[in-house]
Amino acid sequence: MTGSWKQFETEAPELAKRVHARFTAEKTHVLATLRRDGSPRVNGSEVEFRDGELLLGSMLNAVKARDLRRDGRCAIHAFPGDPENGCDAKVSGVAEELPGGGDSHLFRLGLTDVVVTWVEGNSLWVETWWPDRPRVRYERPENGPALRHPL
Template sequence: MTSTDAASALKSPWSRVAETAPEFAAETAALFRAFPNKTLATLRKDGSPRLAAIELWMTEEHAVVILMAQSAKARDIRRDPRISVLSGSSGASDVPVWPTARISGRVAPVAEAALEASLLEAAGVPAEFGAGSVFLIDIDEVVITRIGDNTMETVLWKDGRLRHIGSN
């Protein structure tokens, strides 16, 4: 399968979230842009979780993860493409509501040189960063959680639909 085929074969690229839930997608993107470091969860060879700080880029079409090609987390996702990425959060005591966003799904490597170069350029990453370092997320679900004083609200996007799955 070529990279173009891999990108076009994604069942749920970021553009599907934006098309089916535009306001939710805008809030999610803003939460991911608010803090430079995100937390990536992958699965190690033995099945235990690995958490690592990463950056996530969002284009109009894709949620993009760029990793050092030989890193442990890159090896993890080549072995098992399931991931979750959590946005940053202020956690400041003077903020009344602490929202976070999470994107979960499977990654697909970008092997087509032109697409990889375009995504690296859009992210401001030098092209010499290396082949095999750019991955697109095929999104299974997106969650926004808002925690306030004695309240928690969770909104889930899955299969093109939004659901409020918890609040108090």
Template sequence: MTTWQEFAAAAPRVSSIFARRHQQADRLCLLGTLRSDGYPRISPVEPCIFEGQLVIAGMPGTTKFLDLNRDPRFTLHNSIDDHDRAIASSVEGDDHGLKITIWKAGEPEQVTSPGQSGQGSPARLLP
């Protein structure tokens, strides 16, 4: 599992934007999971960084946690308004690690994964 420190070292700009937006939005984020029928589910969550881990807590047995127990892939979104610039980011995780996607107005989508190629965060453009 990737720690918050590893994520922040590999993607300092994304992690600082996430931390700032997380604070501004009173910690509210949207967690995207996959339902058992394969359709997406969006759930509001209030993650926190605790002992170096990004923690998403909630009531046991809720559908979002049943989704994650069945299929650990997820995406976590926070506010997409960065004052006058249109920018969005998402973090997706599965058994193979994290994938960070960044969208900026007028630019192609960029994807990076912490620890790729031993250098931390090389970005590759998606078609």
């Protein structure tokens, strides 16, 4: 099951705001696609937020576009930049090519999960969103066992 960026914004607005900030803070991010043999491939990629959707672009007939056309499963990691930026954001989903790309490819990403991690004090925090499921937040204080926090 996948969800749209708009659904993510509706179900987890404060988390979506943090993820959007990370993806708009830098121009290029790291996209993981699947090669024909199923092994991973990483590529630089840009994202765009338009009409409640998260979009990925690609040059015409680029390897990452061929990967996504064959198997749309992918993940994109926002460029981490400055460690003081507040969080680390990753989005996974299934890319679907939109028609009319002309001299490039444009893919809409159906979200399967969004993960945000950040450090607060001596704790690592992880929050995850999935479409139509409750969010989950964990804390790892002092690098110890993970503690689940209700949201």
